[in-house]
Amino acid sequence: MDFNLTAEQRLLQETVRKFAQHDVAPLAATIDREAAFPTENFKKMGAMGLLGITVPSAYGGGGGSYLDMMIVAEELGVACQATALAFGTNATLFNDNVLRNGSEVLKHKYLPGACAGDLVAGLAMTEPDTGSDVVSMQTKATRQGDGYVLDGTKIFITNAPIGDVFIVYAKTEPSRGAEGISAFVVEATFPGFRRGRAFEKMGWRGSPTGELVLDHCRIPEENLLGELNRGVAVLMSGLNSERLVMGALSVGLARGAYEFALQYAQDRRQFGQPLVAFQLIQDKLVAMAMHIEMARLLVYKGAALMDQGIRGREANLLASYAKLFASEMCMTATTEAVQILGGYGFTKDFSVERMMRDAKIHTIGGGTSEIQKIIIMRQLLASR
Numbered sequence: 161m162d163f164n165l166t167a168e169q170r171l172l173q174e175t176v177r178k179f180a181q182h183d184v185a186p187l188a189a190t191i192d193r194e195a196a197f198p199t200e201n202f203k204k205m206g207a208m209g210l211l212g213i214t215v216p217s218a219y220g221g222g223g224g225s226y227l228d229m230m231i232v233a234e235e236l237g238v239a240c241q242a243t244a245l246a247f248g249t250n251a252t253l254f255n256d257n258v259l260r261n262g263s264e265v266l267k268h269k270y271l272p273g274a275c276a277g278d279l280v281a282g283l284a285m286t287e288p289d290t291g292s293d294v295v296s297m298q299t300k301a302t303r304q305g306d307g308y309v310l311d312g313t314k315i316f317i318t319n320a321p322i323g324d325v326f327i328v329y330a331k332t333e334p335s336r337g338a339e340g341i342s343a344f345v346v347e348a349t350f351p352g353f354r355r356g357r358a359f360e361k362m363g364w365r366g367s368p369t370g371e372l373v374l375d376h377c378r379i380p381e382e383n384l385l386g387e388l389n390r391g392v393a394v395l396m397s398g399l400n401s402e403r404l405v406m407g408a409l410s411v412g413l414a415r416g417a418y419e420f421a422l423q424y425a426q427d428r429r430q431f432g433q434p435l436v437a438f439q440l441i442q443d444k445l446v447a448m449a450m451h452i453e454m455a456r457l458l459v460y461k462g463a464a465l466m467d468q469g470i471r472g473r474e475a476n477l478l479a480s481y482a483k484l485f486a487s488e489m490c491m492t493a494t495t496e497a498v499q500i501l502g503g504y505g506f507t508k509d510f511s512v513e514r515m516m517r518d519a520k521i522h523t524i525g526g527g528t529s530e531i532q533k534i535i536i537m538r539q540l541l542a543s544r
């Protein structure tokens with residue numbers, strides 16, 4: 161067992177950390193206040209090769225590993241969640257998915273643009289009446305001529321208000337339940353594609369979230385992603401990396417809050433002493449530091465399993481452990497950071513209030529905490 165990062169991974173970590181601290185962090189408060197997509201950061205991430213971190217260079221990517229992806233997600237997550245999510249959505253939800261499941265035609269058609277930052281991408285699964293129970297989705301895809309026609313509405317889709325291209329799940333054979341779902345790559349320019357409402361949110365404000373309306377939207381046959389009626393396989397193939405990236409974003413956010421609170425506790429004095437001298441404050445900081453390390457170990461182990469090609473029960477369990485533990489830990493850590501700053505923590509003068517607002521979605525998006533517990537229990541019972 162080797163817990164050390166390679167020299168290349170340390171260099172990647174250092175490079176992204178510098179970028180995150182110098183270029184990204186100074187914009188984070190404005191991005192949050194103005195609820196503006198971080199276009200400048202997104203373009204820079206494309207130029208740095210981050211958006212296609214796991215994609216081979218033949219398709220315009222960086223040719224890295226899942227562990228590399230987690231390292232990048234954590235560093236960006238410390239500085240700005242909207243930027244980190246823009247990374248995760250292109251790199252994990254779209255590019256890695258098209259790489260795993262797409263035909264050569266689809267890979268050449270979309271990966272170079274989505275890796276370079278020329279295309280803002282997304283993935284659309286959730287519907288107004290279908291959240292955790294994904295398989296009961298209502299969006300339909302009907303064969304017509306030499307393509308498909310999609311009808312339905314997707315909701316809460318990251319980048320829906322501005323994105324160029326989306327993976328969309330739809331029922332191709334509704335009577336077959338989970339075995340009648342397919343995945344498609346849908347461009348915003350396709351006839352019948354429309355953007356619905358955009359949501360105003362408490363956190364992740366610089367990551368636009370909205371509805372996609374597919375009103376007789378025509379899709380060419382070549383834009384079927386994976387096999388017909390095998391959409392659940394496409395979906396399942398990405399769940400672990402998506403959960404691990406959410407875990408890494410949580411680790412980054414919690415680390416940002418911890419580092420801020422630790423510095424504040426050293427600077428702020430009450431009763432003639434710095435806050436950090438009080439054992440009740442030390443207790444909070446110790447718990448934050450220890451739980452961040454524990455969450456990172458789960459994320460790294462999950463990514464290492466994926467890099468070793470290990471799939472199935474062990475990998476599923478690790479990904480859900482990492483997502484559940486890291487997201488709940490992140491909510492607690494950011495709340496404690498606000499507590500350590502006292503009244504100042506509750507104001508917009510300091511970044512911890514933004515961090516606490518950004519943390520809440522981590523226990524909801526990408527499969528809620530309750531759903532992670534259900535998955536974990538199922539895996540535990542299956543192993544007996």
Ligand SMILES: Cc1cc2nc3c(=O)[nH]c(=O)nc-3n(C[C@H](O)[C@H](O)[C@H](O)COP(=O)(O)OP(=O)(O)OC[C@H]3O[C@@H](n4cnc5c(N)ncnc54)[C@H](O)[C@@H]3O)c2cc1C
Pocket residue numbers: 282283284285286290291292293315316317318319361364369521524525526527528529530531534
């Ligand atoms: C900011 C944001 C970005 C998002 N981005 C995307 C995206 O890019 N693409 C996409 O497809 N979706 C996206 N989502 C949707 C997200 O994945 C869903 O919100 C999430 O899966 C939960 O679904 P739901 O909101 O419909 O909640 P519901 O499924 O209605 O759940 C409501 C509550 O009931 C609980 N619950 C549900 N079923 C059970 C059960 N069996 N046992 C116990 N408790 C249960 C849940 O845990 C939750 O607490 C995003 C959401 C947000 C808010």
